[in-house]
Structure formats: C-alpha cells, structure tokens
Amino acid sequence: TVQPPLLEVDDIHAHYGQAIEAVRGVSLTVPQAGIVALLGANGAGKTTTLKAISNLLGPERGTVGRGRILWRGEPANRLSASDLVKRGIVQVLEGRRCFAQLTVEENLRSGGFLRRPSSQKLKADLERVYTWFPRLRDKRATRAGLTSGGEQQMVAIGRALMTRPSLVLLDEPSMGLAPIIVQEIFEIIDALRREQGVSFLIAEQNANLALHYADHGYVLENGVVATSGRAADLRLRDDVTDFYLGAR
Numbered sequence: 001t002v003q004p005p006l007l008e009v010d011d012i013h014a015h016y017g018q019a020i021e022a023v024r025g026v027s028l029t030v031p032q033a034g035i036v037a038l039l040g041a042n043g044a045g046k047t048t049t050l051k052a053i054s055n056l057l058g059p060e061r062g063t064v065g066r067g068r069i070l071w072r073g074e075p076a077n078r079l080s081a082s083d084l085v086k087r088g089i090v091q092v093l094e095g096r097r098c099f100a101q102l103t104v105e106e107n108l109r110s111g112g113f114l115r116r117p118s119s120q121k122l123k124a125d126l127e128r129v130y131t132w133f134p135r136l137r138d139k140r141a142t143r144a145g146l147t148s149g150g151e152q153q154m155v156a157i158g159r160a161l162m163t164r165p166s167l168v169l170l171d172e173p174s175m176g177l178a179p180i181i182v183q184e185i186f187e188i189i190d191a192l193r194r195e196q197g198v199s200f201l202i203a204e205q206n207a208n209l210a211l212h213y214a215d216h217g218y219v220l221e222n223g224v225v226a227t228s229g230r231a232a233d234l235r236l237r238d239d240v241t242d243f244y245l246g247a248r
C-alpha cells in the first residue's frame, strides 16, 4: 500500500467578505520530512492559505469555502488549534509574536501547554529546543521583548517545537531579519527535517532563499498556483526568482 502524503490540500477557496477572494482553488502537497516553499508577492494569498490549513479563518476573519484538507489521508478541515496540535500540526504566525514581557524560557514553556505534559517531559522538550537553538539557552532568563528580532523568531519557532510537531507552518520567517540570522534559522530548519523528520510549509517572499532549502515550491499569484515544481527546477527560472527581487 502507498502511504498518503503528510498533508494534502485540495482545491481550497477562502474569501474575506463577499468581495475579496484571496485564495481560489489552491492545491498542494507536503511529504513526510519535506520542506515545501509557498512563494508569491505581497497579497498573493500565502498567509490566507496557511490560515485556511490551520483553521485560523473564521466568519469575521475570512471564510473557507470549498476544498479539502487531508492529514495523513484523513479529512482534517476545520480542526481546533488543540486538535491540530494533537495531530502534529502547528503554525508560527507572521511577525514572530512572542510574549514580550515573559522571559524566553517562559515563552517556550507556554508552547507546551496544549499537550499538558508532565514537568519531566516539559523539561526534556525544553532541552531539545535549547539544543537546536543554543542562543535561546543563553538568553533563557531574558525578557523576550529585549532580544533581537532573529532571537524572537527563534523563540516563536522554538515554542512551536515544544508541541513536538510533524508539520510546522511558517509564515515569512525571514521578514525584517538580517541575512546572516536568516541563514542560521534556515540551517536549523533543514537539520530538524533531516535529523527529526519534521516537515515545513514555509510562506516566503524571498524565493531564492526558500528554494535553496526546499524540495518543492508553489508560486501563488492572485490566489491561484501559477507555477509549481521541484525547487531545483524553480531555482533556475528567472521568472520565479527575479520577481521577488523586485525585477518585475
């Protein structure tokens, strides 16, 4: 028997009110231990697609119309955040939102709450995150709001990893960060995939960056998939890479 892919998104539609059809029939697949890039310019529908998958769109915030979301082959439309986490899906929202007043470690611990782990397990999970992000160990007692933008992004990803996910949905992880720190973050993502088998669906405007680490890419334009393919092939296409460098 053939294993179904980890995540299959089939012809989803999402709109804000009557007028704005932000996503119009997007289909994509994320394999086990895969990194998939969701590319596109500002407003192309990347964030809306991620939110449709993690059920963050509601009647007021945007509505998901038709379409199917399959998780390991099973229907997974409109699951609550805690049901998603139980299945192993977690989203890191755009803008790396941390609790600024809490310490780095308190932020990470807050990620463990959905699983209600024993304090023993929580400690082990914290250790794992510190192993992946040594910078966070150094800053564990520092208020998150006082750390750098890159460290805050690490806190946001680390908090998601506290749920021991199989799939992390990442929204614009490079936004506003220096290239050197972005590279550090993507190297850790790559290691998590290789060594732990974690999958990532990453929305990125920076196509060159994302395609360097991804296996597969989908290019959104006005809410539809305009192009998709192996990252190695998309990397060679100027129309994909130039666009996001502002050449068009």
Ligand code: ATP
Residues within 6 Å of the ligand: 016, 020, 021, 022, 040, 041, 042, 043, 044, 045, 046, 047, 048, 049, 061, 062, 205
């Ligand atoms: P960005 O890089 O800015 O996040 P994106 O590719 O993620 O862009 P979306 O944020 O998904 O794009 O937006 C898709 C479309 O939906 C855009 O036309 C946007 O203006 C519209 N849109 C997004 N959020 C809302 C909202 N809350 N209410 C109304 N329209 C929205």
